Amino acid sequence: MARKVGIYTRISRDDEGDAMGVARQQQDCERLADLRSWQAVKIYEDNDVSAFKRNVVREEFELMLKDLRAGLIDGIVAYDLDRLARQPRDLERLIEIFDERPKSEFATVTNDVNLGTPDGRTMARIMVAFANKSSHDASRRIKRKHLELAQQGKDSGGPAPYGWRKDDRTKVDPDAARAIREAQQEILAGVRIGTIRTRWWEQGLGNPRAGTKRMAHHHVEHILTNPRLVGYRTYHGEILTGASGEPVKGEWEPINTVAEWEAVCAAVTERKLQQRPGKLLARKYLLSGIARCGLCKTKIRGQINQRRKPGSKATKYTYQCSVVNGGCGKVARVGEPVDKLIAELVLEEQREKAAALGAPIQQQWPRESELEAVQADINQLIEAEKTKQITVSTLLQLLPTKEKERDELKLDRARFYKDQKQAEAQVRSGELSLAEFFDLPVERQQEIVLHSLSAVMIHPAGRGRRIFDPSLIDPVWR
Numbered sequence: 001m002a003r004k005v006g007i008y009t010r011i012s013r014d015d016e017g018d019a020m021g022v023a024r025q026q027q028d029c030e031r032l033a034d035l036r037s038w039q040a041v042k043i044y045e046d047n048d049v050s051a052f053k054r055n056v057v058r059e060e061f062e063l064m065l066k067d068l069r070a071g072l073i074d075g076i077v078a079y080d081l082d083r084l085a086r087q088p089r090d091l092e093r094l095i096e097i098f099d100e101r102p103k104s105e106f107a108t109v110t111n112d113v114n115l116g117t118p119d120g121r122t123m124a125r126i127m128v129a130f131a132n133k134s135s136h137d138a139s140r141r142i143k144r145k146h147l148e149l150a151q152q153g154k155d156s157g158g159p160a161p162y163g164w165r166k167d168d169r170t171k172v173d174p175d176a177a178r179a180i181r182e183a184q185q186e187i188l189a190g191v192r193i194g195t196i197r198t199r200w201w202e203q204g205l206g207n208p209r210a211g212t213k214r215m216a217h218h219h220v221e222h223i224l225t226n227p228r229l230v231g232y233r234t235y236h237g238e239i240l241t242g243a244s245g246e247p248v249k250g251e252w253e254p255i256n257t258v259a260e261w262e263a264v265c266a267a268v269t270e271r272k273l274q275q276r277p278g279k280l281l282a283r284k285y286l287l288s289g290i291a292r293c294g295l296c297k298t299k300i301r302g303q304i305n306q307r308r309k310p311g312s313k314a315t316k317y318t319y320q321c322s323v324v325n326g327g328c329g330k331v332a333r334v335g336e337p338v339d340k341l342i343a344e345l346v347l348e349e350q351r352e353k354a355a356a357l358g359a360p361i362q363q364q365w366p367r368e369s370e371l372e373a374v375q376a377d378i379n380q381l382i383e384a385e386k387t388k389q390i391t392v393s394t395l396l397q398l399l400p401t402k403e404k405e406r407d408e409l410k411l412d413r414a415r416f417y418k419d420q421k422q423a424e425a426q427v428r429s430g431e432l433s434l435a436e437f438f439d440l441p442v443e444r445q446q447e448i449v450l451h452s453l454s455a456v457m458i459h460p461a462g463r464g465r466r467i468f469d470p471s472l473i474d475p476v477w478r
């Protein structure tokens with residue numbers, strides 16, 4: 001059977017003007033997959049994002065890593081390494097998967113690198129390290145320029161913020177400015193941002209995106225509290241101060257006086273502080289997403305029973321197979337006894353396992369000094385190239401072996417501590433009492449349950465049954 005591969009394409013801002021569109025990358029990758037007799041089963045396409053910007057999440061790239069790890073695809077075809085991974089961190093994550101699944105396939109159209117072989121990985125690391133450096137340099141230059149302009153009070157580019165004229169962002173748009181001032185008055189009178197958000201949406205005010213959704217809450221908040229309203233120049237969200245310590249003033253017309261603006265900011269902040277304790281997050285239930293319907297096998301979530309009798313004291317939650325989530329809707333069980341039963345079973349099992357393992361011995365990874373020595377060698381080589389004692393090509397000849405040694409040691413260390421941590425965690429959860437278990441955050445509780453169980457099947461109870469029957473709750477052990 002043909003090996004199944006995923007094709008990864010990415011278009012970045014650097015590609016502007018260059019004909020290397022996603023469509024062509026994809027075509028070339030498909031042709032290459034054909035040549036190798038691989039079956040291209042999935043296209044992962046990240047559009048118009050830079051792999052260099054650290055905070056940009058490349059969703060499709062992430063998905064591809066997941067699929068590769070899970071074995072849904074057997075390998076990757078990309079146009080070149082640059083498109084696949086420009087950050088060392090991303091590359092290391094990819095390499096980790098290739099380490100775990102050594103039979104995975106890999107190819108690039110430009111044939112610049114092959115992650116399928118150890119030498120190829122070392123080469124890739126070097127290439128990414130160099131690419132990363134030049135991107136950093138370019139990015140640093142651009143940043144410095146931006147900051148310079150900001151310090152002079154120059155406006156940043158881009159579309160005009162709400163409140164200023166679209167054709168000239170230094171001039172106030174009177175209608176928008178009026179809407180902002182009105183909303184600010186409401187805020188001071190105790191109206192919530194959410195209410196203003198709805199009203200603006202109905203009246204077509206603010207900056208809604210081309211008639212689609214309503215603006216996000218934080219977006220409305222930003223419009224009403226933006227330092228730009230008093231003419232303050234910000235840089236990365238912070239008000240810039242000049243040499244005198246005073247805020248840098250921008251070259252545009254303000255909408256608020258400093259006093260007006262500060263009052264609105266204070267009101268918004270105060271309101272947030274008040275809201276915090278009362279603002280309960282949606283409660284999570286222990287077996288949400290772990291429990292499954294015994295009839296249709298759909299995942300079940302916990303929910304508060306809305307049809308509660310008036311006057312009944314405790315709010316009962318149930319695990320309910322839900323038609324909304326694609327289930328049959330025929331199975332429901334009061335949650336609390338199920339949680340208690342499962343917690344008891346899981347803790348019991350983990351106690352037994354922990355007893356069998358014995359107390360874990362805290363140990364240092366024994367090869368730490370070896371790793372330090374290899375790292376020192378690497379540093380020395382890099383330093384030697386910097387001070388021109390050796391050439392780049394000598395460096396690149398010597399570096400790979402050392403780096404490979406280092407990476408293997410690091411992997412060994414990671415495995416060592418991971419095993420230790422897992423053993424510890426098992427002993428610890430085995431020591432928990434039921435009460436201690438339920439005192440943990442739900443996420444922790446779920447983690448412990450998932451350590452022992454892969455699912456909990458909840459079978460239907462007959463009509464009119466009132467007594468909790470544990471035999472209808474079926475834990476699926478790992």
Ligand SMILES: [Zn+2]
Pocket residue numbers: 293294295296297298321322327328329330331
């Ligand atoms: Zn069901």
